[in-house]
């Protein structure tokens with residue numbers, strides 16, 4: 184079993200919930216030091232975005248972070264280097280878009296991740312129908328290719344996603360793209376409930392989680408919570424310290 | 439792989455196409471694919487669409503012998519007059535078909551992206567005709583370049599949303615439409631404007647645009663008594679070209695040419711020649727040729743024509759290129775400006791800057807003397823007068 188899956192299972196086995204912060208790699212202030220601080224603030228795993236020119240699953244905050252990261256010349260290798268530099272114990276998954284992987288080559292990309300000590304990869308525009316070869320290449324190198332399950336899908340499809348995902352299943356909380364919402368969407372629970380019968384993998388909820396309270400609500404029915412835009416907002420506002428403090432607040436509510 | 443069996447069930451044209459889309463959109467794409475496979479040969483739907491194309495759009499559009507231009511270039515040249523379709527371009531064929539389909543699916547809202555504004559105008563028109571609310575995403579840069587079309591869309595009752603990300607052109611408008619759709623997919627249909635996007639869009643838009651070539655092949659045979667030797671169309675996303683090519687693909691005596699925008703140079707960032715200068719890559723849900731950097735980031739593009747200013751291209755063109763079934767070339771901004779003026783002076787037709795690239799390419803006499811050529815004149819040029827005037831006065835477009 185991979186490091187990512189083992190870690191998230193261990194959290195669940197001790198009756199706790201996982202907290203997984205997301206940060207956009209290459210954004211000013213997002214470096215090995217920040218990843219260490221997020222780990223110290225109680226993250227169980229960290230998701231690091233490799234910025235892409237066309238982040239179609241991302242709302243305003245992460246779009247802006249991606250734009251700035253690319254404008255200052257961030258390369259894929261820079262993001263991976265920051266993960267190596269962090270030298271943290273907890274698992275790291277990268278999040279990026281299909282063309283980044285395709286252009287490098289699925290196998291070479293998996294090799295790059297393995298060399299950088301990355302444990303998982305999330306590619307929101309590689310749905311289950313397109314992912315088979317990539318998932319196999321990842322699995323052969325101990326890298327979990329994590330699939331997303333979204334609201335409004337058929338039971339067959341939830342079953343297929345659950346069967347093909349590795350590490351955990353990323354349960355998309357709401358219709359739409361990343362970015363904070365006023366409330367936790369009712370669809371978050373629907374997705375977790377729909378996927379649960381088909382897999383024993385941990386089920387993490389992400390997309391749209393705005394506040395520690397919403398994260399607390401989600402942890403009542405999910406095995407963990409992913410928080411992205413809410414943490415990137417203070418970083419984009421130039422206040423990494425506030426992002427780390429906010430992580431602590433999320434951590435304390437995700438129980 | 440014949441046209442009838444292209445794409446396969448996964449939406450593949452050979453290696454290209456597919457469905458690289460966020461999971462949240464997959465149920466709607468499945469629903470759309472199933473509905474289209476059923477309706478595309480349904481006599482009721484075909485009848486309703488056919489009536490609208492005849493009575494509202496003015497189809498069939500004629501073919502016109504370009505007598506004076508033929509004499510000037512040494513070819514025998516015919517033009518398929520999509521500029522005479524209602525709203526002034528081929529885009530209406532697709533927009534009307536998709537809005538009718540969306541209505542049949544019970545969707546209550548339509549969104550679209552637009553570059554030149556022609557697809558936005560066409561979609562706003564179809565929505566006005568069929569009574570659905572319409573939101574059009576348009577790059578802010580394009581709202582300036584094609585201001586008359588913004589006014590048209592608003593008159594037609596559409597809401598135009600300027601998109602300020604990135605280069606503020608067509609690519610960003612598609613991104614924003616996809617994000618809207620991810621949030622609204624239950625109630626909303628996304629009328630994509632070209633043969634791009636995740637399956638089934640490249641198939642759906644091709645099927646709705648193939649009326650161009652189906653009409654033109656019959657018309658040409660009626661008038662000339664045989665097939666043309668060369669069929670030429672401009673390629674942005676590729677819908678007018680696929681619409682024209684589909685009737686001819688595989689015809690042994692007919693050679694197909696797609697003309698891409700060569701912009702102001704062959705360095706990355708100065709053109710939008712995805713097929714001639716790009717490499718395979720994934721953008722907006724499909725694998726096709728793409729203009730990208732060493733990391734797979736999609737690069738900025740340039741064309742004098744907003745409708746061609748796009749770093750990707752429809753996946754069926756990638757397939758046609760690799761199979762040698764069509765040839766792709768490029769024409770520069772300057773060629774397009776020359777072609778624009780040449781067609782106006784010799785034929786009394788002011789073309790859109792997009793198909794002006796075809797005339798600009800022909801002006802270099804790339805084909806044998808006396809060749810029988812059929813050109814898809816995809817749209818008219820009213821929208822481009824300001825751009826052309828500024829360019830001819832020496833200002834940067």
Ligand SMILES: Cc1ncc(COP(=O)(O)O)c(C=O)c1O
Nearest residue numbers: 632674675676677678745792817
């Ligand atoms: C007149 C005209 N021709 C061509 C195009 C390019 O699109 P496509 O390649 O899909 O035909 C446009 C796009 O706006 C257009 O307005």
